[in-house]
Amino acid sequence: MLQGAIGSFLLAVLTFAQSFPEEKVTCACDLESCNNHTCQGKVCFVSKNLDSGKVFKKKGCLGKDTQLQCSSSEKEYATRCCNSNMCNENMNIFLEAEVQPETPTSLKNLLLMILVPLLAFLVIGMLLALSCWKLAQHRRRRLLFQHNNLGDTDLMLKASMAGDGVLEDLLNEDCTTGSGSGLPFLVQRTVARQIALVECVGKGRYGEVWRGVWHGENVAVKIFSSRDEQSWFRETEIYNTVLLRHENILGFIASDMTSRNSSTQLWLITHYHENGSLYDYLQRTVLDTEICLRLAYSIICGLVHLHVEIFGTQGKPAIAHRDLKSRNILVKANRQCCIADLGLAVMHSQGSDYLDIGNNPRVGTKRYMAPEVLDEQIRTDCFESYKQTDIWAYGLVLWEIIRRTVVNGLVEDYRPPFFDMVPSDPSFEDMKKVVCTDQQTPRIPNYLYSDLILTALAKIMKECWYHNPSTRLTALRIKKTLKKLSSSLENPKQDC
CATH class of the missing domain: 2.10.60.10 (CD59)
Incomplete structure (x- = not known):
């Protein structure tokens, strides 16, 4: 119609x-x-x-x-x-x-101009996020599963079949990954799977430490909480890439991410020392001058090994600990100490001038923080600054040791640094007021000055506590001084 x-x-x-x-x-x-x-x-x-x-x-x-x-x-x-x-x-x-079609061309063009770039940006963003996640996963798996050559397979079989003493034998042979620290990666995972946890011997903000048994030998298993994964990852990274074998650095055996009780656990397996931490040891033990000096000297030897850079293909970068304290130092059976807990460590290599500070948001222990850390004046781009904070903390550990040393029948009960100046769990502001504003340092009992060795140690402590970081002693200088003191103790007729 x-x-x-x-x-x-x-x-x-x-x-x-x-x-x-x-x-x-x-x-x-x-x-x-x-x-x-x-x-x-x-x-x-x-x-x-x-x-x-x-x-x-x-x-x-x-x-x-x-x-x-x-x-x-x-x-x-x-x-x-x-x-x-x-x-x-x-x-x-x-x-x-x-x-x-009746849709206006101008409207279509406008929609295309808006939607196409938006979708492109979204796709690119998702691809970048996925790439970063895969890179992080690959890096973590590489630390745990990488092995250098087919020889690792023989070592894995050797580790699973050997009897007592196998850990010492394997660590002493030239069968490591080149780090000079732990076992080869495949062996690490074999060891981790065969450990039986026996008892919990310590707890902290990081998690728990257990005594475990592997082929009849005691090992320490540090189990990190999930919120402290970065510390576990950092320690694993340092131990597996750096030449750290030293008698005054805690011996590393293996690291593993394992599943137990339907949950993922982060394990760091090290040598076991039944005396526990220096903090625990000082609580229950009084010292004579010889043991006092042995503890102090062994700690500084470990710190020197961390701080020094070793050049060459089998070398290591310089390392600053950043959380040195009596709880992070273990006492061995021979009354020497070894430094533990490298979760906050930073590394530096002069060749590349690259400062590797890791990716751990955790900070050090407030009671042991140097003034420049508390007032936030530390040069975070300078590796020497981190070494100088270690020296401040070493002076506090030395103070803890000499207070438990008997002189003429007198000895002090164990107390942490600044025990009479701040609360038992001091805040950042508490420590800043005492250390930065009031510029106080721990008090040294007068009776200790009646002993020549302890008088020399007190002098070292004070030179570790200078507020100007650049004027503090270096770890190497302290080591040389303590070595002379040890020689004078062994040969009292000689001048030190």
Whole structure:
């Protein structure tokens, strides 16, 4: 019906146009009134009509008011005109654009301009995040599963079949990964799987320490809590990449991420020392001058080994501990000490001048923090600054040791540094006031000055506590001084 109405309308228009004797053109025509599919008029036209989604096209010729009729372009009806003979024969040339979807081109372009870059940024961001995550996972797995050559397989079989003393034998042979510290990686995982936990021997903010047994030998298993994963990862990284074998550094055996009791546990397996930490040892033991000096000298030997850089293919970077305290020092059966807990350590190599501070958000122990750390003036980009904070802490550990040394029948009960100046669990501000504002240091009992060795140790302590970090003693200087004191104790007739 609509098509008939349009046809009647166009016929009326054509009839009206033909009543004027003007110059005419011959046009293609498909109306009922057209003869031989042509007509004559002022202009030729093509039109389209939309009905129920379908397009109906017509062509013919027009007379008067062509400007008004040819400019028609509504939602459902449009007309296009031309003014040469048979110019409307191919109507698709004129109407092709009209049958496209009705969404405005400008709106589509606007949507494309907004959505395409947005989607691109989202995809790129997701790919970068995925790449970073995979890199971190690969780095962690590399620490735990990497092995250097096929010889590791033989070592794994040797470790699982050998009897007592196998740990000492393996650690003493040239069968390590090149770190000179722990066992080869495959052996590490074999050891970890075969350890039986016996008893919990210590707890701290990091987690727990257990005594374990492997092939009849005692080992220490430090189990980190999940919130302290960075400390476990940092210690594992340092032990597995650095030449750390030294009698005054805690002996490393293996590191593993294992699953027990339906949960993931982070293990660090080391040598076991039944005397426990220096903190525990001093609580229950009084010392003579010889043992006091032995403890002090062995600690500084371990610190020197950390601080010094060893050059060469089998070398090591310089290391600063950053959390030295009596709880992080263990007492061996021979009354020498070894330094433990490298979770906050920083490394530096002169060749590359690269300072590796790790990625651990945990800070050191407030009671042992140096003034420049408490007032936040430490040069965090300078490795020497971290070594100087270790010296401050060493002076406090030395103070703990000499207080438990008997002189003329007198000895002090064990107390932590600054016990009479701050609460038992001091805050950062508590320590800052005492150390930075008041510039106080632990008090040294007067009776200790009646002993020449302890007098010399007291002098060393004070030179560790200078507020200007650059004026403090170095670990090597302290070691040389204590070595002379040891010689004088062994040979009292000689001058020290």
